[in-house]
Amino acid sequence: MKLVLKSLAAFALAISVSNCGDKKETDAMGNTVDETTETTAAQPETASDPLLAKGQELFEGKGTCATCHKADAKTVGPAIKDIAKTYKEKNASIASFINGEGEPLVDPSQYEIMKANFVITKAMSEEDRKALETYMMSIE
Ligand code: HEC
Known part of the structure; x- marks a missing residue:
């Protein structure tokens, strides 16, 4: 359970980092985070x-x-x-x-x-x- 929470936190961090720059970032699993689909929902x-x-x-x-x-x-x-x-x-x-x-x-x-x-x-x-x-x- 703790491990799941930890990786969720790392995932959230990876997304927030990707919102700051214009380069694509990878999430905790090593997948490319597509920031256009990540940000459009909120804004x-x-x-x-x-x-x-x-x-x-x-x-x-x-x-x-x-x-x-x-x-x-x-x-x-x-x-x-x-x-x-x-x-x-x-x-x-x-x-x-x-x-x-x-x-x-x-x-x-x-x-x-x-x-x-x-x-x-x-x-x-x-x-x-x-x-x-x-x-x-x-x-x-
Ligand atoms: C260190 C603080 C600071 C930062 C960082 C800053 N500003 Fe300002 N800005 C001010 C202050 C103080 C004024 C009021 C003075 C003025 O009107 O020129 C102002 C005024 C302005 C104005 C109105 C200018 C006018 O016609 O009077 C614009 C437009 C503006 N800032 C854009 C920006 C943009 C774009 C950035 C980022 C690239 C930025 N500012 C970063 C402090 C800052």
């Missing part, structure tokens, strides 16, 4: 738009954005929904902003803290920046 809205799913993955993973931005509460940075609202109102582009091509529209007094992240986002591909924008703009 149906990301299943329909691959760019949105990629954006969320980058936001929470490689981009480290989630450390400072929560969906609907201000923490270190403004809430994602407040950023999305401002960018919609002003018809501005998050993808351009995180490529260092824009002025801060949400909280200019804290811009220096955000600016430090451009090292990460400028090194990304244009598609990755667009994916981050798609994800952030989807939060209401």
Whole structure:
């Protein structure tokens, strides 16, 4: 019984690890975990738009954005929904902003803290920046 629980835990861990990266992971049994089928059940809205799913993955993973931005509460940075609202109102582009091509529209007094992240986002591909924008703009 204990052994069964242990392998279940290892399996769950393997799945959660596979959700963070974009490479396929193997589970405790050595089988490839197909992350598209593993994640779609919990997040149906990301299943329909691959760019949105990629954006969320980058936001929470490689981009480290989630450390400072929560969906609907201000923490270190403004809430994602407040950023999305401002960018919609002003018809501005998050993808351009995180490529260092824009002025801060949400909280200019804290811009220096955000600016430090451009090292990460400028090194990304244009598609990755667009994916981050798609994800952030989807939060209401
Ligand atoms: C160390 C904390 C921190 C991290 C990590 C961080 N941000 Fe920010 N972010 C901030 C702060 C503080 C602001 C408010 C300053 C501002 O508006 O520029 C902000 C503002 C923003 C804005 C609004 C900019 C504007 O027009 O005012 C966007 C868009 C944004 N962040 C995207 C991101 C993305 C995408 C990532 C991940 C690649 C990220 N942030 C990571 C702290 C952070």
